[in-house]
Amino acid sequence: xxxxxxxxxxxxxxxxxxxxxxxxxxxxxxxxxxxxxxxxxxxxxxxxxxxxxxxxxxxxxxxxxxxxxxxxxxxxxxxxxxxxxxxxxxxxxxxxxxxxxxxxxxxxxxxxxxxxxx
Amino acid sequence: xxxxxxxxxxxxxxxxxxxxxxxxxxxxxxxxxxxxxxxxxxxxxxxxxxxxxxxxxxxxxxxxxxxxxxxxxxxxxxxxxxxxxxxxxxxxxxxxxxxxxxxxxxxxxxxxxxxxxxxxxxxxxxxxxxxxxxxxxxxxxxxxxxxxxxxxxxxxxxxxxxxxxxxxxxxxxxxxxxxxxxxxxxxxxxxxxxxxxxxxxxxxxxxxxxxxxxxxxxxxxxxxxxxxxxxxxxxxxxxxxxxxxxxxxxxxxxxxxxxxxxxxxxxxxxxxxxxxxxxxxxxxxxxxxxxxxxxxxxxxxxxxxxxxxxxxxxxxxxxxxxxxxxxxxxxxxxxxxxxxxxxxxxxxxxxxxxxxxxxxxxxxxxxxxxxxxxxxxxxxxxxxxxxxxxxxxxxxxxxxxxxxxxxxxxxxxxxxxxxxx
Numbered sequence: 001x002x003x004x005x006x007x008x009x010x011x012x013x014x015x016x017x018x019x020x021x022x023x024x025x026x027x028x029x030x031x032x033x034x035x036x037x038x039x040x041x042x043x044x045x046x047x048x049x050x051x052x053x054x055x056x057x058x059x060x061x062x063x064x065x066x067x068x069x070x071x072x073x074x075x076x077x078x079x080x081x082x083x084x085x086x087x088x089x090x091x092x093x094x095x096x097x098x099x100x101x102x103x104x105x106x107x108x109x110x111x112x113x114x115x116x117x118x
Numbered sequence: 119x120x121x122x123x124x125x126x127x128x129x130x131x132x133x134x135x136x137x138x139x140x141x142x143x144x145x146x147x148x149x150x151x152x153x154x155x156x157x158x159x160x161x162x163x164x165x166x167x168x169x170x171x172x173x174x175x176x177x178x179x180x181x182x183x184x185x186x187x188x189x190x191x192x193x194x195x196x197x198x199x200x201x202x203x204x205x206x207x208x209x210x211x212x213x214x215x216x217x218x219x220x221x222x223x224x225x226x227x228x229x230x231x232x233x234x235x236x237x238x239x240x241x242x243x244x245x246x247x248x249x250x251x252x253x254x255x256x257x258x259x260x261x262x263x264x265x266x267x268x269x270x271x272x273x274x275x276x277x278x279x280x281x282x283x284x285x286x287x288x289x290x291x292x293x294x295x296x297x298x299x300x301x302x303x304x305x306x307x308x309x310x311x312x313x314x315x316x317x318x319x320x321x322x323x324x325x326x327x328x329x330x331x332x333x334x335x336x337x338x339x340x341x342x343x344x345x346x347x348x349x350x351x352x353x354x355x356x357x358x359x360x361x362x363x364x365x366x367x368x369x370x371x372x373x374x375x376x377x378x379x380x381x382x383x384x385x386x387x388x389x390x391x392x393x394x395x396x397x398x399x400x401x402x403x404x405x406x407x408x409x410x411x412x413x414x415x416x417x418x419x420x421x422x423x424x425x426x427x428x429x430x431x432x433x434x435x436x437x438x439x440x441x442x443x444x445x446x447x448x449x450x451x452x453x454x455x456x457x458x459x460x461x462x463x464x465x466x467x468x469x470x471x472x473x474x475x476x477x478x479x480x481x482x483x484x485x486x487x488x489x490x491x492x493x494x495x496x497x498x499x500x501x502x503x504x505x506x507x508x509x510x511x512x513x514x515x516x517x518x519x520x521x522x523x524x525x526x527x528x529x530x531x532x533x534x535x536x537x538x539x
Contacts, residue, residue, distance in 0.1 A: 009394075011317060012315045012317045012389075016478075022389075022390065057339075058336065059335055059337055061334065061335070063396050066394075066395060066397045067397055068396070068397065086396070088385070088396065090291070090334075090335045090339065091312045091314035091317065091319060092290050092294055092312060
């Protein structure tokens with residue numbers, strides 16, 4: 001079966017795991033397939049997007065074009081040729097050290113990463 | 119009223135109607151409600167103000183009516199840092215009548231790269247005082263209210279009640295959720311901006327019919343995932359870009375003009391200079407703004423975000439070495455292996471000759487280390503290296519120490535020629 005080609009937009013914090021690319025093109029018919037293809041190509045990305053049980057992490061939002069897949073068919077959402085898939089992480093930067101106790105080295109902007117392998 | 123329109127009278131605070139709780143039985147007030155209320159306020163402009171705002175007044179979209187709405191409006195800026203700087207400066211210049219600032223921080227030298235409300239001479243001063251000087255210098259008509267406090271679940275609701283719009287310029291997940299929930303509970307729009315390195319996000323949350331931050335991100339990154347210190351940093355102009363967008367949204371909400379970013383998340387990619395827009399929906403199951411909310415009062419947001427108290431720092435219980443001790447032992451030519459777990463670009467800023475393996479690479483490069491040797495691990499301040507020590511211990515390394523205070527302590531106490539960053 002010929003699968004359509006989609007573009008996945010990678011947010012800055014995750015680009016280090018995809019050879020610094022801002023977008024990755026994958027062949028897929030659903031969002032789930034796209035993500036599987038992405039982590040197959042870039043295995044270091046897996047632990048940042050999926051739990052150990054293989055579920056997409058709750059704080060990772062996925063969009064097809066401008067629609068949140070939670071309001072479509074979730075990971076079964078179909079993608080067409082040329083669709084844009086976006087990974088939209090929560091980011092919290094704004095006013096360094098401003099308002100709550102933080103890790104002393106956690107400077108402006110935070111992104112949460114696993115540092116110990118699975 | 120005719121005299122008032124000519125700007126002949128000035129209204130005092132006691133005369134100003136409460137535009138938030140025109141009907142005290144309404145807990146949730148939409149932007150439309152309070153904008154309508156602002157319209158009716160008999161705020162007037164003096165001759166000086168008319169001249170000052172003339173470029174607004176000659177635009178039909180603002181005009182006298184709009185400028186009076188701006189003067190009647192009360193906006194609370196949470197934080198006077200990267201986002202809060204341009205935000206507060208533009209709101210003050212534009213004629214927003216009452217501006218509240220919340221901050222407890224002091225101006226640091228490293229803030230100046232982006233926090234343009236503060237200047238070099240302000241280093242060491244309270245950000246509130248520094249910001250107040252600039253804002254009142256720009257606009258002496260401004261009613262500025264300073265809140266020298268840390269926003270918390272105890273004070274947020276009371277604080278928010280006296281304002282019409284909340285602009286969130288904070289820097290961490292617990293405060294983001296706190297601001298959001300307090301906005302929903304008090305019925306105040308949350309003008310949101312967030313930045314990370316080269317990326318920004320902006321939206322308007324918590325309006326009556328629009329989504330809130332929790333509709334977008336129901337959960338923060340869970341505990342067990344740790345913040346990566348190395349991932350910090352931000353392009354200095356980016357908070358300027360995003361903070362000005364927040365200011366624009368605040369002013370549009372006050373004027374009731376244009377299309378606010380309600381139900382839309384604007385993504386800003388400064389490197390590609392690309393702007394994308396995503397649709398946001400109000401989640402009927404949202405725990406705070408949904409149809410059957412479970413969050414009906416403010417909670418412990420540090421706990422919600424899985425952040426444990428400061429009483430248990432990352433390095434607690436790990437073997438530590440002080441910088442003076444390391445210096446003495448290196449000078450004595452003892453067999454010590456110094457491991458630097460910072461990023462390569464940090465190594466370029468300064469180093470003490472350690473073997474560089476960034477923390478995130480450590481699992482894949484552990485074979486470069488000899489577990490029979492004594493290893494001292496350092497980073498910038500001791501946080502990342504503590505994680506590295508814990509990881510190495512789990513991996514069977516018995517003789518690892520964390521350099522307390524990192525290369526910063528080395529710079530402060532051993533070699534001042536090593537620059538601090």
